Amino acid sequence: IKSFILSYYFFHFAASHSIRYVYTATSGIPDFPEFVNLGILDGMQIDYYDSNTKKVVPKQDWMAKAVGSDYWDRETQNSIGREKSFKANIDTAKQRFNQTGGVHVAQMMFGCEWDDETGVTRGFNQQGFDGEDFISFDLKTLTWIAPKPQAVITKNKWDNNKAGNEYWKNYLTQECIDWVKKYVDYEKSSLMRTVPPSVSLLQKTPSSPVTCHATGFYPRRVHVTWKKDGQDHHEDVEMGETLQNDDGTFQTSVHLNVKPEEWKNNKYQCVVQVSGIKEDFIKDLTEDELLSNWGKTNRAGLLVIVAAVIIGVVIWKKNRKGE
Structure with missing residues (x-):
C-alpha cells in the first residue's frame, strides 16, 4: 500500500481491466484538502471529490453520460459521510500510535480487477496509516489482516461484523466487477477514437x-x-x-x-x-x-x-x- 498512490497509474495490459477507489485523509498539511477520494478505471481518473468542494464530479465526458444525475448526488452524500469517518480514523490512529501533532495520512484503496479473456477476477481492500500497511481484507477467509499491533483492535471488531464482511465479499467479487464491465463497455462505445502520439x-x-x-x-x-x-x-x-x-x-x-x-x-x-x-x-x-x-x-x-x-x-x- 506504500506505493498505491502511484501504482494505479501503471500500465494495464489489454486483457485486464480494473477499477480502484482511493480515499486519502490528511491532517497537519496546510492548503491541502483534509479528504480526497478518486475513482480510477484502467489507470484513468473517472471521478473526484475533496473536502473543499464537497461535490463528486466526473473527470471524463463519457463517465458523465454513463450514469444518471442521481448517481452524483448520491455519491456526494456518501463522500461527505466518508470524509467524517476518515477524519475520525486519523484521530483514532494517532491515539493508538501515541502521536499528537505533525503530518498524518490515512489511506484506503479498494476495488477489483477483471481479465476479459480468462474471466479471472480479483478484489482488494487495503488501508494504511502514515505510509505503512495498517489493515487489509482477506477475501478467502472473510477476515481482516492486521500487520501492526495497533490494528488488532480494529481487526477484532471488523472480524465480528459478519454482515459487513459479507458486504465486502459481495461488492468486491460481484458488484465491483459489474461496474468494471459496464464502464469498459461504455467507454469503448462512447470513445472509439484513437489519437496518434x-x-x-x-x-x-x-x-x-x-x-x-x-x-x-x-x-x-x-x-x-x-x-x-x-x-x-x-x-x-x-x-x-x-x-x-x-x-x-x-x-x-x-x-x-x-x-x-x-x-x-x-x-x-x-x-x-x-x-x-x-x-x-x-x-x-x-x-x-x-x-x-x-x-x-x-x-x-x-x-x-x-x-x-x-x-x-x-x-x-x-x-x-x-x-
Missing part, C-alpha cells in the same frame, strides 16, 4: 540516458520498445509510468542507458505502438533527432517545455486547476 528523443547531457517520450496518444494502452539493428533491445532499458494529460490523452517515457558511441555505431530506434492504431511510430536515434540542452542546438527552450510536461503532476492540483 507525438514522439521525441530527449537527452540532458552526453552521458545521460536517452529518453523516448511519447505524448498526446489515446487510448491509454501503449507499447514502447527500443530496437537495436532491428531487434528488440531490453538491456539498459528503464520503463517509465503512463500518465494522463489534462486533455484526457496520455504520455509515457522509456529510457535507454547506453554510451553515445554505442548508439552512434549501431541503429537504435524507439518504436511506439498504440492500441487501435495499426501504424507504428518510429524515431531513429540520431544526432539530428535528439533534443538536448547541451552542445549546439537551438531547441533548448523546447526541451525545457517537454521536460516540464514529463514531471509528475500532483493529483489535487490537477483537479483544482480543472474546477
Whole structure:
C-alpha cells in the first residue's frame, strides 16, 4: 500500500481491466484538502471529490453520460459521510500510535480487477496509516489482516461484523466487477477514437540516458520498445509510468542507458505502438533527432517545455486547476 498512490497509474495490459477507489485523509498539511477520494478505471481518473468542494464530479465526458444525475448526488452524500469517518480514523490512529501533532495520512484503496479473456477476477481492500500497511481484507477467509499491533483492535471488531464482511465479499467479487464491465463497455462505445502520439528523443547531457517520450496518444494502452539493428533491445532499458494529460490523452517515457558511441555505431530506434492504431511510430536515434540542452542546438527552450510536461503532476492540483 506504500506505493498505491502511484501504482494505479501503471500500465494495464489489454486483457485486464480494473477499477480502484482511493480515499486519502490528511491532517497537519496546510492548503491541502483534509479528504480526497478518486475513482480510477484502467489507470484513468473517472471521478473526484475533496473536502473543499464537497461535490463528486466526473473527470471524463463519457463517465458523465454513463450514469444518471442521481448517481452524483448520491455519491456526494456518501463522500461527505466518508470524509467524517476518515477524519475520525486519523484521530483514532494517532491515539493508538501515541502521536499528537505533525503530518498524518490515512489511506484506503479498494476495488477489483477483471481479465476479459480468462474471466479471472480479483478484489482488494487495503488501508494504511502514515505510509505503512495498517489493515487489509482477506477475501478467502472473510477476515481482516492486521500487520501492526495497533490494528488488532480494529481487526477484532471488523472480524465480528459478519454482515459487513459479507458486504465486502459481495461488492468486491460481484458488484465491483459489474461496474468494471459496464464502464469498459461504455467507454469503448462512447470513445472509439484513437489519437496518434507525438514522439521525441530527449537527452540532458552526453552521458545521460536517452529518453523516448511519447505524448498526446489515446487510448491509454501503449507499447514502447527500443530496437537495436532491428531487434528488440531490453538491456539498459528503464520503463517509465503512463500518465494522463489534462486533455484526457496520455504520455509515457522509456529510457535507454547506453554510451553515445554505442548508439552512434549501431541503429537504435524507439518504436511506439498504440492500441487501435495499426501504424507504428518510429524515431531513429540520431544526432539530428535528439533534443538536448547541451552542445549546439537551438531547441533548448523546447526541451525545457517537454521536460516540464514529463514531471509528475500532483493529483489535487490537477483537479483544482480543472474546477
